[in-house]
Amino acid sequence: MLGKLLKHEFxxxxxxxxxxxxxxLAMALLANLSIRGLAGGLSDIPAxxxxxxxxxxxxxxxxxxxxxxxxxxxxxxxxRNLLKSEGYLMFTLPVSVHGLIWSKLxxxxxxxxxxxxxxxLIMGLTGLNMADTSLEMIISGFPSWSEVxxxxxxxxxxxxxxxxxxxxxxxxxxxxxxxxxxxxxxMALGHxxxxxKVLLSVVFFVLISMAFNIMEMSFAxxxxxxxxxxxxxxxxxxxxxxxxxxxxxxxxxxxxxLYLATVLGLKRGLNLE
Amino acid sequence: xxxxxxxxxSKRFGAVQALDSVNLNIEPGRVIGLLGPNGSGKTTLLKLxxxxxxxxxxxxxxDGEAPGKRSRSLxxxxxxxxxxxxxxxxxxxxxxxxxxxxxxxxxxxxxxxLRLNIGEDMRIKEMSKGTREKTQLILVMSRxxxxxxxxxxxxxxxxxxxxxxxxxxxxxxxxxxAVVISTHLIADVEQVLDDVIxxxxxxxxxxxxxxxxxxxxxxxxxxxxxxxxRC
Numbered sequence: 150m151l152g153k154l155l156k157h158e159f160x161x162x163x164x165x166x167x168x169x170x171x172x173x174l175a176m177a178l179l180a181n182l183s184i185r186g187l188a189g190g191l192s193d194i195p196a197x198x199x200x201x202x203x204x205x206x207x208x209x210x211x212x213x214x215x216x217x218x219x220x221x222x223x224x225x226x227x228x229r230n231l232l233k234s235e236g237y238l239m240f241t242l243p244v245s246v247h248g249l250i251w252s253k254l255x256x257x258x259x260x261x262x263x264x265x266x267x268x269x270l271i272m273g274l275t276g277l278n279m280a281d282t283s284l285e286m287i288i289s290g291f292p293s294w295s296e297v298x299x300x301x302x303x304x305x306x307x308x309x310x311x312x313x314x315x316x317x318x319x320x321x322x323x324x325x326x327x328x329x330x331x332x333x334x335x336m337a338l339g340h341x342x343x344x345x346k347v348l349l350s351v352v353f354f355v356l357i358s359m360a361f362n363i364m365e366m367s368f369a370x371x372x373x374x375x376x377x378x379x380x381x382x383x384x385x386x387x388x389x390x391x392x393x394x395x396x397x398x399x400x401x402x403x404x405x406x407l408y409l410a411t412v413l414g415l416k417r418g419l420n421l422e
Numbered sequence: 423x424x425x426x427x428x429x430x431x432s433k434r435f436g437a438v439q440a441l442d443s444v445n446l447n448i449e450p451g452r453v454i455g456l457l458g459p460n461g462s463g464k465t466t467l468l469k470l471x472x473x474x475x476x477x478x479x480x481x482x483x484x485d486g487e488a489p490g491k492r493s494r495s496l497x498x499x500x501x502x503x504x505x506x507x508x509x510x511x512x513x514x515x516x517x518x519x520x521x522x523x524x525x526x527x528x529x530x531x532x533x534x535x536l537r538l539n540i541g542e543d544m545r546i547k548e549m550s551k552g553t554r555e556k557t558q559l560i561l562v563m564s565r566x567x568x569x570x571x572x573x574x575x576x577x578x579x580x581x582x583x584x585x586x587x588x589x590x591x592x593x594x595x596x597x598x599x600a601v602v603i604s605t606h607l608i609a610d611v612e613q614v615l616d617d618v619i620x621x622x623x624x625x626x627x628x629x630x631x632x633x634x635x636x637x638x639x640x641x642x643x644x645x646x647x648x649x650x651x652r653c
Contacts, residue, residue, distance in 0.1 A: 150522070234503055235505060235507050237474070237501040237505035238505050241473075241494050241497070241499050242494060242522045243491050243494040243523070244491065244494075244522070343435060343436065419475075421469075
């Protein structure tokens with residue numbers, strides 16, 4: 150059933166996400182033309198110059214807006230689909246509450262990843278052919294993968310860097326899950342009450358943030374002995390690796406607490422209006 | 423075998439006792455009217471049967487089990503408000519119901535929708551209130567469920583739509599299933615009921631067959647309801 154839930158989640162979110170990305174792609178093309186115009190002779194015409202600059206400003210705003218909107222769409226999807234009238238349909242499906250939460254979570258993570266990758270790609274696209282730079286020139290400017298590995302081996306940090314990268318990637322993934330669950334948990338707890346549900350959701354969000362901040366600060370004080378004395382790259386990487394490991398542990402604990410709060414709110418205390 | 427059973431079922435919302443020690447048995451093959459004034463506990467009872475609320479006392483069983491994943495595959499529920507996503511097209515809703523309910527009969531749903539000129543490409547937000555209610559009912563009644571729980575299916579629609587809705591319920595329900603129709607518009611539903619349950623202030627006041635009321639009291643269900651609930 151999770152597969153079916155995911156299918157319908159992608160359908161519901163894709164109808165907003167895809168046009169939004171399409172609009173950003175169109176803005177990227179216009180921004181690319183503007184950069185070329187500014188670099189070329191057209192920038193001498195004042196009206197065109199203003200138009201090009203405005204296009205670039207709008208493109209920058211567009212990137213920020215799409216990043217923010219991705220989070221807004223995912224959070225509002227949870228709210229509208231589970232906590233408002235659509236909840237009557239979703240909570241009477243022969244699926245578990247866990248399935249409902251995971252479907253929302255997985256789809257949100259996929260869209261976060263896709264949006265991030267998409268923004269990086271279109272930023273690259275915008276700069277393409279700028280000031281006579283071609284894709285081939287950009288690629289040829291980078292060292293090959295084997296060259297990179299060889300250099301890392303020479304420095305003796307290949308293993309340590311790989312460890313940092315692995316832990317940091319896991320910490321980022323868990324961080325994204327915790328961010329979603331932070332909203333889900335706060336909303337689920339807020340909707341256990343019969344009145345002021347949205348206000349209480351905000352209150353729970355703030356209280357959870359405060360509790361987690363205190364928890365993180367306690368951990369930070371406990372790891373002062375980890376600071377390295379020698380100013381070596383290997384020591385720095387080792388430190389970064391340990392910090393990422395602690396971040397993962399912290400997020401696992403926070404994620405578990407928030408997941409249980411979400412399940413509790415949806416399973417035991419929900420009262421749809 | 424009893425399809426819906428309540429044992430000392432209670433539900434409290436803060437200071438309000440919505441249901442108070444309700445004992446109830448509903449058998450398959452009957453059309454039951456859950457009748458009571460506004461705020462009597464009808465919707466709370468149906469929400470509890472669907473697992474949308476948790477009892478504060480007693481228990482409610484569907485086919486011998488507490489509401490959960492299995493019971494939701496047996497129960498076809500129509501809430502008392504619009505609950506379909508407005509952006510969805512009829513085709514997407516049919517896909518949705520077909521994906522999640524093994525007992526959903528898409529052909530039957532399509533046939534009823536076409537009879538009402540509701541096309542597959544029509545979106546919920548493009549429909550009038552009456553058409554939305556009919557679409558919801560068609561989706562719910564196109565399942566071969568064991569228990570249909572219909573909360574105010576005829577509330578807020580014109581008399582012609584009421585007739586259509588009642589006709590759709592009677593012509594499409596699984597004869598081996600029980601149908602519970604919650605309403606306070608008794609005169610309109612009386613003709614289709616086998617049994618009635620009167621509920622007031624969270625308590626069951628009466629559970630009887632329609633024939634018993636007509637034979638013993640020499641009144642219609644509507645007349646008897648007015649007598650019982652006289653202010």
